[in-house]
Amino acid sequence: MEPRKRPGRTPAPTGRTARPRQAEVARLAGVSQATVSLVLSPKPGGRGRIISEETRRRVLEAARSLGYVPDPAARRLAAARNNLLGVFSFTATFPTDVQHSYYPFLVGVECEAAALGYDLVLFTGSSTGGAGAAGPDALSRVRLADGCLFMGRQTPRAELRRLVEDGFPIVHLGRREELEGVAWVGADYVEATREVVGHLAELGHRRIVLIREDDDAPASADRQRGFLEGLEAAGLPVGTATVFRSADPQRELTPERLRAWTDEGVTAFVAEETDTGAAWRGLLSAVREAGLDCPAEVSLALLGSPPSDLAGEPVPTGFDIPRPQLGAAAVRLLAALVAGEEAREPLVGCAFRPGPTTGPPPVRP
Amino acid sequence: MEPRKRPGRTPAPTGRTARPRQAEVARLAGVSQATVSLVLSPKPGGRGRIISEETRRRVLEAARSLGYVPDPAARRLAAARNNLLGVFSFTATFPTDVQHSYYPFLVGVECEAAALGYDLVLFTGSSTGGAGAAGPDALSRVRLADGCLFMGRQTPRAELRRLVEDGFPIVHLGRREELEGVAWVGADYVEATREVVGHLAELGHRRIVLIREDDDAPASADRQRGFLEGLEAAGLPVGTATVFRSADPQRELTPERLRAWTDEGVTAFVAEETDTGAAWRGLLSAVREAGLDCPAEVSLALLGSPPSDLAGEPVPTGFDIPRPQLGAAAVRLLAALVAGEEAREPLVGCAFRPGPTTGPPPVRP
DNA sequence: CGTATGAGATAATACGCATGAACGGAGAGA
DNA sequence: TCTCTCCGTTCATGCGTATTATCTCATACG
Incomplete structure (x- = not known):
């Protein structure tokens, strides 16, 4: 039977990519492609090298001189990993x-x-x-x-x-x-918030208010939980704790409301950190408009890092999220x-x- | 010839992934894997679909019902590119x-x-x-x-x-x-610098000094070139142009020197931007120490963007490198x-x- | 009724690498 | 000298998809 023409994809047009393959490394080193693979693949089991030192060296040398780099897709397809x-x-x-x-x-x-x-x-x-x-x-x-x-x-x-x-x-x-x-x-927002509340309690604060946005993100819930737990841990009456929740703190957190709190004996405020920093901004401006002095009259803490556009101002008490x-x-x-x-x-x-x-x-x- | 035992890798250990393959889609649709590929691959040439609408529908339906998703590794391997x-x-x-x-x-x-x-x-x-x-x-x-x-x-x-x-x-x-x-x-620092110099010339400045660091980076050379070209284009005497080159502008650019220049009739200074911003810093502090008012007495321009720690100060005249x-x-x-x-x-x-x-x-x- | 025409679909690769099985040669033991 | 091990290497294959040359039918044509 004469060799019939084979269907299928045409072979790659004469090295379309300059990337060397294991086959070329093998040719240069005078070994087979399989050997190249064995040399270049990290043996998981740490098993004794089945490849002689001499061959190994030749292969590595060839690979280096050709600038060989394994193809991640192929590697992955072959059920390995590609780092x-x-x-x-x-x-x-x-x-x-x-x-x-x-x-x-x-x-x-x-x-x-x-x-x-x-x-x-x-x-x-x-x-x-x-x-x-x-x-x-x-x-x-x-x-x-x-x-x-x-x-x-x-x-x-x-x-x-x-x-x-x-x-x-x-x-x-x-x-x-x-x-x-x-x-x-x-x-761990819970623990971090607890710590901030503890710090305030140690300073002598007895009534603390949490300012949070109207968001059900776990990050917000965690801070609230930490807030309450912190109060409890400090032996403060949780029953009197106030959580101010607002969709637009910069509007709804008025100086009057602030005054009302301080008149009731509130001496410290903590605000959660959010994308916009609205809670913190609202708190700051309310305090300013109310003419309250910080920290002489009220203590403020931010449960996170300040928005970067407030970089000029002093960095408030609070905690840093260790992003890196x-x-x-x-x-x-x-x-x-x-x-x-x-x-x-x-x-x-x-x-x-x-x-x-x-x-x-x-x-x- | 009797069917000799085949060497090679053992078949995949019990469907390592439950992910359906094109082959399974093909079986379900009653077509070949190739057909599935043809149907699911976006034809770049926009060439007429060689696949009948009927088959196409069956394949798509099968793929959808199996939740088929193409394997990117295989796709990239076959396409000889990995995007x-x-x-x-x-x-x-x-x-x-x-x-x-x-x-x-x-x-x-x-x-x-x-x-x-x-x-x-x-x-x-x-x-x-x-x-x-x-x-x-x-x-x-x-x-x-x-x-x-x-x-x-x-x-x-x-x-x-x-x-x-x-x-x-x-x-x-x-x-x-x-x-x-x-x-x-x-x-294009040359053109940008030319523009800044032109701006100064239009304002009426006749004597301008360039402050640069002692660096042979192309970025520095370009600015100097643009500076000179800008002067020339504005019809200003290039001969009288001054380029102050210093390895440590913050030290060597003294208020006295600045005074000497202004006494000679220099009314404007441009500084190059560098990693450290040393040229600009040196210029700023010298002007301040010399008691000169900017922009009333001297005009200053920065050939680039100010260092970020000077973000608080007003953004100087100059140009922005369009990094994005x-x-x-x-x-x-x-x-x-x-x-x-x-x-x-x-x-x-x-x-x-x-x-x-x-x-x-x-x-x- | 034989053949050209094509649309539709398929078979047979190739892609680059990893890997189990087969193979060849050097010693070792008999 | 011959078989038996063991070691180093190669063979042959599979991964899942893209790509074509080729094949299969209808239908149209002479």
Whole structure:
């Protein structure tokens, strides 16, 4: 039977890519492609090298001289790993508005990833409507990496769940307890808030008010819980605690209301940190308009970091969210998942931050 | 010939993933895998669909009911491209010190990459000593992507040249004319500086001094060139132009020297922007110490953006480097190179920035 | 009624790498 | 000298998809 013509794809047009393949390394080293793979792939079991030192050297030399780099897609397809960790944010990773960027997290993410030997893949187009924003499979691109880190608030639950169900390693930056099976790391707002309240109590404050926005995010709920727990721990009457919840604190938190509180004996206020910083801004302006002196007459604390446009003013008492550490912790967790371990280290502590906005309560006449 | 036993890898261990494959979709739809691929792959050429509407519908239905999602790794392997653009910086991409970060560039890079359908790979460990910082082949990791963007000053020339010689698409963010064959994009400092000088000349200034640091970076040379060209274009005597070059402007630019210049009839100063902002700082403090009023007695302009710790002060006259646009332009260029085109758009214009630090020269007594 | 025409669909690859099984050669033991 | 081990290497295959040359029918045409 004469050799019939074979159908199928035409062979690649004479090295379309200059990228060397294992086959070329093999040719140069005078060995087979399989040998190259054996040499260049990290043996998991730490088993004795089945490859002779001589061959190994020749292969490595050839690979280096050709500038060989393994193809991540092929590697992954062949059921191995490619030392790539994905980073996916549901808004632009680098927004024009630097305010709510993920930058501080990425500092830690990059550092830790580097330390663990991973490179990072930023999946773009999540917000810009570019690459694969369209279909419901926008998320599936992340499967190129060994695992993926997710950041942002509006997480499509179904998509995430799907990834988890398929056994794809995922870590979410920020609490996600409602998503069963999704690993996450978050800041321990409860403990940090407790600490701030404790600080105020130690100074002598007996009546403290929490200013929060009308938001049901876990971050807000945690602070409220920490607030109440802190009061209780300090032996303060929780019953008299006041939580002021407002959708628009800058409007609704009037100087009059503030005055009413202080007349009742309130000497300290704590505000939660949010994207906009509205609670803190509202508190500040109300105090100013009410003509109250801080910290002589009232103590103020911010449960988080001040918005960056207030960088000029003195940094208030409160706590700092250790964003870089959070990022690093997320990467560690993700790396563990990729390695098949079942580690978990969800909560990262916040650092208490002393500041000039708190002091002993005024002596009441 | 009897069917000899086949060597090779064992079949996948019990469906490692529950993810459906094209083959299963095909079986369910009663067609071949190839047909599924044809139906599900967006035909670029817009060529007439060779698939009947009926079949198409059946396949789509089957895919939907199985929840089929294409495997990106396989897709990229088969397509011989991975839609990945590398980003390599010779210092940490996300330095702890936000000041000299690449953030503004990345804004544009991310956006444009998304628009073009690319994801980004951040190569870590360039500074942190992590992943592959070790050998001289640290750079070869970038070959993983379809092309790579380089940022930063200290570029190892040999490595870059090697990549270029291998036909690997590279774009450098910032001028790199001395590296033959390395594509780059940069800001048009010459034109921007000319514009600033022209602005001053229009206001009536006749004697202008350029303050620059003792640095041979192209960015500095460009500004000086633009300065001289601007003078010439304004019909001002270039012969009398003064370029003050100092390794430590904050020391060497004394109030006395400033006084000497103004006594000679100098009414305006322009300073270059550098990492440290030393030239601008030196100029500012000298003016202050000399007791000169700006802009009444002297006009000041900054050839770039002020250092961020001076954010509180009024933004001086000068120009803004369009960093996001630069990043975007770099990505466009890189994408073009990856696609095999030979585009080039090296220079990106800067935006003139009016400001309160310039005004008409004082009327000499 | 034989053949050209084509639309529709399929078979057979290739992509780059990892890996279990097969293979060849050097000693060792008989 | 011959078989038996063990070691180092190569073979042959699979991962899941994209790509074509090829095949299969109808239908139209002479």
